[in-house]
Amino acid sequence: xxxxxxxxxxxxxxxAVAALAATGLTFASANQALAEEGCKVxxxxxxxxxxxxxxxxxxxxxxxxxxxxxxxxxxxxxxVSSAWNVSYTQSGTSFTGKDVGWNGSIASGQSKEVFGFIxxxxxxxxxxxxINGDVCNGTTQPPxxxxxxxxxxxxxxGGGDKVDNPYTGAQVxxxxxxxANAAAEPGGDAIADEPTAVWLDxxxxxxxxxxxTTGSMGLEDHLDEALAQGADVIQxxxxxxxxxxxAALASNGELAADEIDEYKNDYIDPIVxxxxxxxxxxxxxxNVIEIDSLPNLVTNVAPRATATANCNTMKANGNYQDGISYxxxxxxxxxxxxxxxxxxxxxxxxxxxxxxxxxNFHSSADMFGTLIGMNGMTAxxxxxxxxxxxxxxxxxxxxxxxxxxxxxxxxxQNPDVKWVDWNAxxxxxxxxxxxxxxxVSNGFNSNIGMLIDTSRxxxxxxxxxxxxxxxxxxxxxxxxxxxxxxxxxxxxxxxAGAGLGERPQASPEPGIDAYVxxxxxxxxxxxxxxxxxxxxxxxxxxxxxxxxxxIRNNNNPSGARDDMPLSGxxxxxxxxELLENAYPPVN
Ligand code: BGC
Numbered sequence: 001x002x003x004x005x006x007x008x009x010x011x012x013x014x015x016a017v018a019a020l021a022a023t024g025l026t027f028a029s030a031n032q033a034l035a036e037e038g039c040k041v042x043x044x045x046x047x048x049x050x051x052x053x054x055x056x057x058x059x060x061x062x063x064x065x066x067x068x069x070x071x072x073x074x075x076x077x078x079x080v081s082s083a084w085n086v087s088y089t090q091s092g093t094s095f096t097g098k099d100v101g102w103n104g105s106i107a108s109g110q111s112k113e114v115f116g117f118i119x120x121x122x123x124x125x126x127x128x129x130x131i132n133g134d135v136c137n138g139t140t141q142p143p144x145x146x147x148x149x150x151x152x153x154x155x156x157x158g159g160g161d162k163v164d165n166p167y168t169g170a171q172v173x174x175x176x177x178x179x180a181n182a183a184a185e186p187g188g189d190a191i192a193d194e195p196t197a198v199w200l201d202x203x204x205x206x207x208x209x210x211x212x213t214t215g216s217m218g219l220e221d222h223l224d225e226a227l228a229q230g231a232d233v234i235q236x237x238x239x240x241x242x243x244x245x246x247a248a249l250a251s252n253g254e255l256a257a258d259e260i261d262e263y264k265n266d267y268i269d270p271i272v273x274x275x276x277x278x279x280x281x282x283x284x285x286x287n288v289i290e291i292d293s294l295p296n297l298v299t300n301v302a303p304r305a306t307a308t309a310n311c312n313t314m315k316a317n318g319n320y321q322d323g324i325s326y327x328x329x330x331x332x333x334x335x336x337x338x339x340x341x342x343x344x345x346x347x348x349x350x351x352x353x354x355x356x357x358x359x360n361f362h363s364s365a366d367m368f369g370t371l372i373g374m375n376g377m378t379a380x381x382x383x384x385x386x387x388x389x390x391x392x393x394x395x396x397x398x399x400x401x402x403x404x405x406x407x408x409x410x411x412x413q414n415p416d417v418k419w420v421d422w423n424a425x426x427x428x429x430x431x432x433x434x435x436x437x438x439x440v441s442n443g444f445n446s447n448i449g450m451l452i453d454t455s456r457x458x459x460x461x462x463x464x465x466x467x468x469x470x471x472x473x474x475x476x477x478x479x480x481x482x483x484x485x486x487x488x489x490x491x492x493x494x495x496a497g498a499g500l501g502e503r504p505q506a507s508p509e510p511g512i513d514a515y516v517x518x519x520x521x522x523x524x525x526x527x528x529x530x531x532x533x534x535x536x537x538x539x540x541x542x543x544x545x546x547x548x549x550x551i552r553n554n555n556n557p558s559g560a561r562d563d564m565p566l567s568g569x570x571x572x573x574x575x576x577e578l579l580e581n582a583y584p585p586v587n
Contacts, residue, residue, distance in 0.1 A: 065105065075126075284337075384449040419488070547560075
């Protein structure tokens with residue numbers, strides 16, 4: 001297993017980023033040190049602004065290099081404030097950068113852009129470079145100017161500017177492992193070329209661990225395959241927080257509550273190193289960051305009756321915020337990544353209430369806002385948020401509204417209607433739209449976009465109503481009118497009767513960047529009964545069809561399918577039911 005060395009990153013200040021955005025990139029120069037001893041170093045300043053600059057470093061080998069240690073002296077006062085794809089130290093003016101494993105080998109005659117960094121101070125090219133002790137040259141050529149290209153005003157070959165919505169006009173990567181599973185099912189061909197996400201659900205998944213969840217493909221294999229497909233966008237799920245999934249057991253992960261260093265060093269840093277390789281510069285990498293985590297620290301902690309011991313622990317140790325802000329900052333520092341943070345779904349976060357005891361909506365947005373500034377994370381590191389990941393909540397209820405008056409009272413003011421229970425929202429579109437605004441009020445950029453996971457929220461099939469009920473009894477009215485067939489919106493595991501939802505598509509609604517299939521349909525949410533395993537996965541009663549529920553689903557039956565394998569493992573039966581109950585139907 002490749003274990004890259006620790007990567008360091010300090011914050012690029014908001015001022016520097018703003019200055020960069022305001023001026024565009026002022027110039028690009030390619031300064032070369034000519035080789036005398038079998039190597040050549042290009043120190044290319046791709047942008048500079050008042051206080052700093054970005055440089056990319058390319059090594060050309062005349063003889064094969066297997067592992068490099070590159071040294072130079074900066075002009076005095078110049079320091080590296082962040083860097084990628086390099087393990088570096090700086091002492092005074094002296095800089096030493098080492099390869100991070102995958103970028104260590106350079107064949108004879110090959111030129112490889114090996115790393116990049118943000119510096120503060122002078123962007124003048126150092127006078128001399130040494131690689132593994134050999135001087136590459138003592139002289140530098142005069143700077144040559146590179147005019148900006150028309151599609152990239154920066155002149156930066158990889159592009160540094162992120163687009164507002166990465167899904168616009170994009171071909172999105174089809175995961176061949178999921179696609180093969182889908183195609184092998186009767187009728188599965190019809191959807192087998194839909195894009196689904198690649199889940200990095202534990203450290204070994206980065207490298208390919210042969211499990212049914214990830215198959216033999218590691219992250220780099222998927223990214224290479226995305227290039228081979230000619231894809232513009234690939235979707236990756238970052239999902240390995242310490243003390244993961246604190247209110248449930250089926251997806252508890254490999255890292256204990258206090259293993260935050262392992263999360264940063266062994267999980268996030270290698271992902272950043274792989275995604276940052278120059279060959280992926282033109283691939284837009286969407287990172288869906290940490291499902292079902294932060295909202296748990298609002299809704300499932302003391303003094304609420306819904307509290308769990310694990311969520312109390314994670315709230316007290318702060319490792320969710322530490323891990324998520326670190327991941328977002330580190331991934332956000334790459335020019336080709338698009339971060340979307342997980343924001344639950346309307347049936348979880350949709351309660352707006354003036355009393356914080358009962359409010360999930362404002363308190364969750366507020367919690368997200370507190371991440372800004374932690375671990376150098378800025379608002380610019382966040383392209384948006386995603387709702388309904390791996391859940392079953394509908395986009396909208398077509399036949400009724402939550403504030404509709406039935407039997408003399410608004411439905412969402414009527415304590416008898418447990419399905420709504422004062423929730424202000426009736427579906428993901430309204431919720432995501434409103435939550436987007438609330439997040440902007442809490443410090444996120446005004447152009448953030450939302451994603452909604454529609455992989456399993458279709459609710460078609462025989463039980464789907466075709467119009468509103470005529471009952472004047474509010475409970476009967478809601479039960480007969482709603483398309484979501486669950487017992488309760490708190491039910492999340494392998495819901496019987498669910499169908500595929502809207503096919504993935506860009507910009508379906510204002511403020512919504514895309515409908516996406518993040519949870520790959522056919523992959524289980526959790527085992528129906530205890531199954532011993534080495535994936536760190538526990539047994540959650542919410543996945544047992546005979547379980548009568550708990551306070552988090554208002555003591556309703558779990559609604560889960562029977563005979564289901566471990567979370568992430570394939571279920572033909574579930575896949576076939578999703579296909580059959582798809583809405584819109586699959587032809
Ligand atoms: C599981 C992961 C799996 C993912 C996608 C999660 O619930 O814990 O192992 O990769 O679902 O199916």
